Amino acid sequence: MTGSIDQQRESLGARLREIRFTAGLSGAALARLNQWHPSKVSKIEYGRIMPSLEDISAYCRDCNAEDQLADLAATRRNIDTAYLEWQKILGTGTKRRQNTFIRAEAGARILRGYEPVVIPGLLQTADYAAGILRKVIEFQEIPNDLDEGVSARMERQRVLYQRDHLFHFVIAEQTLYTTVGDDQTMIGQMDRLLAVQGMPRVTLGIVPATAPFETTTTGFVMFDTSTVYVEAITAELTITQPREIKVYHRTFDTLAGQSVTGEAARLLIRRALDSRA
Numbered sequence: 001m002t003g004s005i006d007q008q009r010e011s012l013g014a015r016l017r018e019i020r021f022t023a024g025l026s027g028a029a030l031a032r033l034n035q036w037h038p039s040k041v042s043k044i045e046y047g048r049i050m051p052s053l054e055d056i057s058a059y060c061r062d063c064n065a066e067d068q069l070a071d072l073a074a075t076r077r078n079i080d081t082a083y084l085e086w087q088k089i090l091g092t093g094t095k096r097r098q099n100t101f102i103r104a105e106a107g108a109r110i111l112r113g114y115e116p117v118v119i120p121g122l123l124q125t126a127d128y129a130a131g132i133l134r135k136v137i138e139f140q141e142i143p144n145d146l147d148e149g150v151s152a153r154m155e156r157q158r159v160l161y162q163r164d165h166l167f168h169f170v171i172a173e174q175t176l177y178t179t180v181g182d183d184q185t186m187i188g189q190m191d192r193l194l195a196v197q198g199m200p201r202v203t204l205g206i207v208p209a210t211a212p213f214e215t216t217t218t219g220f221v222m223f224d225t226s227t228v229y230v231e232a233i234t235a236e237l238t239i240t241q242p243r244e245i246k247v248y249h250r251t252f253d254t255l256a257g258q259s260v261t262g263e264a265a266r267l268l269i270r271r272a273l274d275s276r277a
Contacts, residue, residue: 030059074241075241128185205264
């Protein structure tokens with residue numbers, strides 16, 4: 001959901017209008033059924049006001065479209081939280097952002113993530129994390145809380161050792177060569193990836209640089225089947241709509257199918273390690 005809040009509200013209103021048309025129910029009749037002001041229906045359907053979850057429930061109930069309630073309700077919640085600019089997220093520094101991920105990761109039983117350029121945060125060494133967060137602080141021009149941010153990112157990794165969690169990371173081969181810090185930082189990070197492969201609840205797949213094109217994508221993290229975080233250039237998107245999450249699942253499955261694991265993945269990591277040595 002990359003459009004403006006106004007566009008998203010208009011889109012939701014259009015979907016509700018289509019539901020009402022399909023049911024053959026007039027706006028006036030829907031308003032009478034729910035004791036609404038006669039103008040409320042048109043204001044909702046043309047995006048002039050935001051419908052509440054109760055309003056959406058009334059639409060689905062009175063228009064015999066209760067099978068669409070879950071998706072519409074997710075859309076409504078998503079409008080409030082889906083698009084958060086980095087300046088707002090990182091306004092007080094990087095630590096708060098890391099703490100948000102600690103809570104999200106602790107609450108998910110299965111976590112899937114794809115990264116095209118850098119190593120995922122849960123797999124980073126402290127030196128590599130410092131290199132990443134240092135650049136974030138400089139580029140976003142936010143308060144410098146580098147040590148606190150790195151410490152919080154390292155704390156996040158405790159979740160990797162919890163028995164009731166499963167992790168599947170897919171990374172592009174490019175992530176092995178994107179230089180963060182210096183060669184020693186990268187050598188340490190490659191060693192960390194080799195060690196991660198031995199963890200019982202972690203699957204690491206690498207998409208070779210020569211893999212054929214299948215779909216355009218960016219970095220994203222999936223928490224069970226309920227939420228997807230997508231890192232865009234100016235903002236973070238939080239996806240909760242079931243129909244959109246299905247697309248991300250299909251995208252992840254496609255990338256995972258292209259990836260190599262086990263000894264083939266170790267070969268790619270060692271090749272990157274040798275290039276630094």
